[in-house]
Amino acid sequence: MCVLQQDQTRPETPSAAEPWSATTRFHPYAATGGVPLMDVAERYGTPAYVVDEADLRGRCRAFRAALPDADILYAAKAFLCRAMATWIREEGLGLDVCSGGELAIARSVGFPAERIVFHGNAKTPHELLEAVEYGVGRIVVDNLAEIPRLAVLVPPGRRQKVLLRVIPDIEAGAHAAIRTGGEGQKFGLSIASGDAAAAVTRVLRQPELELVGLHCHLGSQIFAAEPYEQAARVMVEQLALVRDTYGIVLPQLDLGGGQGIAYLGTEHGLTPGGYARTVVKAMEERCAALGLPVPRLTIEPGRSISGPAGLTLYRVIAVKRTLTRTFVAVDGGMSDNPRPSLYGARYTARLIGRRSTAPARQVTLVGHHCEAGDVIAESVPLPADVRPGDVVAVPATGAYHYSMASTYNLTGRPPVIAVADGAARVVVRREEIDDLLRRDVGL
Ligand SMILES: Cc1ncc(COP(=O)(O)O)c(C=O)c1O
Numbered sequence: 001m002c003v004l005q006q007d008q009t010r011p012e013t014p015s016a017a018e019p020w021s022a023t024t025r026f027h028p029y030a031a032t033g034g035v036p037l038m039d040v041a042e043r044y045g046t047p048a049y050v051v052d053e054a055d056l057r058g059r060c061r062a063f064r065a066a067l068p069d070a071d072i073l074y075a076a077k078a079f080l081c082r083a084m085a086t087w088i089r090e091e092g093l094g095l096d097v098c099s100g101g102e103l104a105i106a107r108s109v110g111f112p113a114e115r116i117v118f119h120g121n122a123k124t125p126h127e128l129l130e131a132v133e134y135g136v137g138r139i140v141v142d143n144l145a146e147i148p149r150l151a152v153l154v155p156p157g158r159r160q161k162v163l164l165r166v167i168p169d170i171e172a173g174a175h176a177a178i179r180t181g182g183e184g185q186k187f188g189l190s191i192a193s194g195d196a197a198a199a200v201t202r203v204l205r206q207p208e209l210e211l212v213g214l215h216c217h218l219g220s221q222i223f224a225a226e227p228y229e230q231a232a233r234v235m236v237e238q239l240a241l242v243r244d245t246y247g248i249v250l251p252q253l254d255l256g257g258g259q260g261i262a263y264l265g266t267e268h269g270l271t272p273g274g275y276a277r278t279v280v281k282a283m284e285e286r287c288a289a290l291g292l293p294v295p296r297l298t299i300e301p302g303r304s305i306s307g308p309a310g311l312t313l314y315r316v317i318a319v320k321r322t323l324t325r326t327f328v329a330v331d332g333g334m335s336d337n338p339r340p341s342l343y344g345a346r347y348t349a350r351l352i353g354r355r356s357t358a359p360a361r362q363v364t365l366v367g368h369h370c371e372a373g374d375v376i377a378e379s380v381p382l383p384a385d386v387r388p389g390d391v392v393a394v395p396a397t398g399a400y401h402y403s404m405a406s407t408y409n410l411t412g413r414p415p416v417i418a419v420a421d422g423a424a425r426v427v428v429r430r431e432e433i434d435d436l437l438r439r440d441v442g443l
């Protein structure tokens with residue numbers, strides 16, 4: 001156990017624009033969920049992912065409160081482990097899974113099958129079979145070939161509910177690699193090319209499948225509500241087209257996820273309330289104009305539930321002052337956070353564990369990997385006396401960090417430590433070199 005030390009001066013409670021989780025405090029020492037972060041670093045080692053359970057549960061509840069009549073599915077790709085699947089189950093949300101692996105975690109905690117939606121642009125026949133066998137509530141069809149492939153897997157006497165993922169042709173999202181609402185990317189069925197209409201026809205011809213609605217997902221890290229407003233309108237128009245063509249009123253509309261979060265103190269995420277007001281109004285207005293009943297809404301937030309609840313602890317290994325800048329090198333990097341290298345994502349960091357009176361200097365926080373692009377955060381203000389042995393915390397790392405971590409340079413992936421009510425527990429243990437060696441069977 002470490003001695004509880006004073007930390008850098010900062011306000012008692014993070015303001016709304018601060019990217020730290022709801023229970024994170026810095027006075028008299030840095031703590032999350034009532035657990036001193038230096039205790040976590042010393043007991044479990046670094047790097048370590050820390051998850052603030054109360055923050056995460058609070059975000060689930062905020063979505064449910066904002067949209068009491070909708071199905072809120074947590075997008076598992078953002079962060080999933082057995083503990084997370086259990087929290088999501090307990091909070092009454094559903095789960096969006098997009099692989100056999102994510103489904104296996106859900107199954108392992110007895111996640112209710114009917115609350116699961118199965119996604120993927122290239123689901124293997126085996127994955128489809130697993131989804132059907134577990135009895136997942138809905139499968140989202142992403143391409144034409146999948147329709148007969150899925151139909152033959154449905155046991156006699158059963159019908160599998162499906163949604164069709166269509167491309168609304170709306171561009172939104174923080175980076176080209178995470179925009180999925182426009183033509184020219186791999187997800188969904190194009191309205192413009194006629195594939196979406198062909199898919200409706202083909203699903204309706206398969207007695208084993210029950211078409212219950214349409215789906216779209218615009219992209220990720222979207223800060224404005226307007227693209228969702230546009231998507232709600234376009235999608236309701238597609239529901240009206242199905243009604244006009246086939247005389248069928250589809251009861252569901254799934255608008256995917258993508259709600260943006262703050263990574264830096266200067267950003268403001270899209271709140272569940274702001275999102276809900278805009279989307280519900282657009283749906284209701286367009287449905288009234290087209291004489292359609294308002295469909296049951298499903299949404300799939302991932303990052304906005306788990307992202308702000310996480311932080312990563314690193315130990316400083318070296319400080320290098322060059323002619324142009326100061327590098328603070330830590331014991332993690334692009335293997336536990338690939339987002340700066342993939343999307344140019346920006347982060348901030350904070351020294352914890354000791355009080356420094358040194359003035360703040362802009363530094364570049366870098367990892368220990370054998371790549372010049374292994375940068376965790378550019379232009380971070382850290383005390384000028386930052387030195388080897390110090391611990392730094394990086395906020396907003398709860399989504400797409402653990403789930404996208406690699407073992408580059410044969411680095412074991414960090415543990416996930418859940419903190420709540422003054423207690424810390426390991427929910428995913430650290431990956432040791434023995435784990436890596438075990439897979440490598442040699443000659
Ligand atoms: C189909 C689908 N739903 C939901 C999500 C979750 O997105 P986010 O984590 O940005 O909310 C994604 C990922 O972008 C997705 O592909």
Ligand SMILES: N[C@@H](CCCC[NH3+])C(=O)O
Pocket residue numbers: 077178220221339343399400404
């Ligand atoms: N991996 C992306 C989000 C992609 C979401 C899945 N379609 C990120 O880290 O921002």
